Amino acid sequence: MNQKNPILELSGVTKYFGGLAAVNDVSLSVSEGEIVGIIGPNGAGKTTVFNLVSSVYKLTHGTVKFNNEDITNLKPHRVAAKGLVRTFQANVLFKDFTVLENILVGCQLQVETSMFMDLFNFRTVRAQREKIHAVADNIMEFVGLKNYRDELAQNLAHGHQRMLGIGIAMASHPQLIMLDEPVSGMNNEEKSEMMTLIRKIRDRGITVLLVEHDMRVVMGLCDRVAVLNFGTKIAEGVPEEIQNNASVIEAYLGADD
């Protein structure tokens, strides 16, 4: 299983908020091309792990390596530039931008001209705009929003807003994408659409790390699952192992007295 190259390695990742350990000594290795899920009860520290990897929060202890390069506490935009992007839990979008404009913001890593050059209508600037718009068209097609190109993000249905969030992340052409509760608040039809999309992302050679509550989705999608409880990793393995793991069942259902 781990014969493939590890693309993301967390070792001893710890985050204290004051005296509270939100994440405590979590180690996790994600291999290239995998879909890995992080599950756990509410408040287990799943999203905090994302925030630590993407440098929204600074680590108290531990290291994060991406492609064998230490990216611990790098600035968020630098992490993204390395090829590691994330989506956000709620529908965090540029709400009064159109779908196209949302995706264009996501495309910025592919821009090569400087801010100063952009003031002029040089041929390189025009060529670049065409290139970026082609990328954006491609992404909108990929996430199924081509027909909503000029619609404001806030007018999209909930499921489409989540797709757009993923589209923005995909627009930077990442190697690894972290999805924070991609199917929350979705109906069954939207959920299976999202599962199809996540598989399509993996088929493009992009590694997926996701946090999710929906067990059916996690078990149906992930190659491996890690379980967090009170900030600590209590189990890791293929979905079948996790489903039968005693401490996982205890964490979710409570212990018998």
Added chain:
Amino acid sequence: MKNNSTTKKVIIAIVGLAAILLPVFSSDPYILHIAIAILIWSMLALGIRIVLVSGHLNIAQASFMGFGAYASGALAMKLGWSFWICLPLAGVIAAILAIIVGLPTLRIKGAYFVIITLGLSEVSRRIWMMWDSLFGGPQGLLGIPPPDAIKLGGLAIMFNSKVHYFYLAFVLFVITVFVMWRFEKSRTGLLLKSFPKADMLAESSGVYIMKYKVAAFALGAFFAGLAGSFWAHYFTYCSPWDFTLMASFYMLMYVVMGGTGSIAGPIVGSAVMLTLDELLRPFKEYMPMILGVILILVLRFMPGGIISIPGLIRDAVMRKE
């Protein structure tokens, strides 16, 4: 859509042509002076707006104008440098100052940045007041030389009449509008507008937010510096009392009155408010009160500013039909 942009172009062409021909219709220095003021204050208001777009309120725009004015005046008086060198230098100095102030402070959101710019306007006033040898203290710099004559073949522009100053201000204004327009239309404009909405999302897409915010702040300050330099050489005089917090508030008011949504807003705001200011000159002592009431009414009934009036009328007519 297409129709709309043609209408816009026609309006811009007519207004532009009228402005160019203004001195032909009227060589009244009073009228020309008001026109010059509108052009210069538009430049300053546009600089406030571009920072506002990225989610920050700068109430030290008059300080950047002041630093441009003082830098230009001091260089011309003490070192005898030509206005044509002092003018761009004033812009650059104001922009560098904005970068120095902006780098640590533009990370801070909301009220804190406003307070820091408030502090800057007080600190800058003190610097001009206390540094007698360079800035002339409370009485300011007196006797700043007017721009040197431009000789184009047989034609010489001497800057001995308001008409010449008007055309110089007009050129500066056009450059400002052009740069602001291109800046906002480019991807930078899109990014600046994205920050107040979800800066974390922009950042996690690989956008280095600070770079764009500082650039916008420096650009606004650059044109404030140019405006300040022009102002100093136009009046041949500048003092700490010209670049107060109150002056910044007036610029901000022009932006809000005109409308923050587009580049036309601050220009229309400056034009309307400065004209109004002149028309109501007999009631000078009541001016702040009158302006206050107008500001409240505009904010209450048309938050989009004066430039939203045609749209509001169109909507009202459509509703009747």
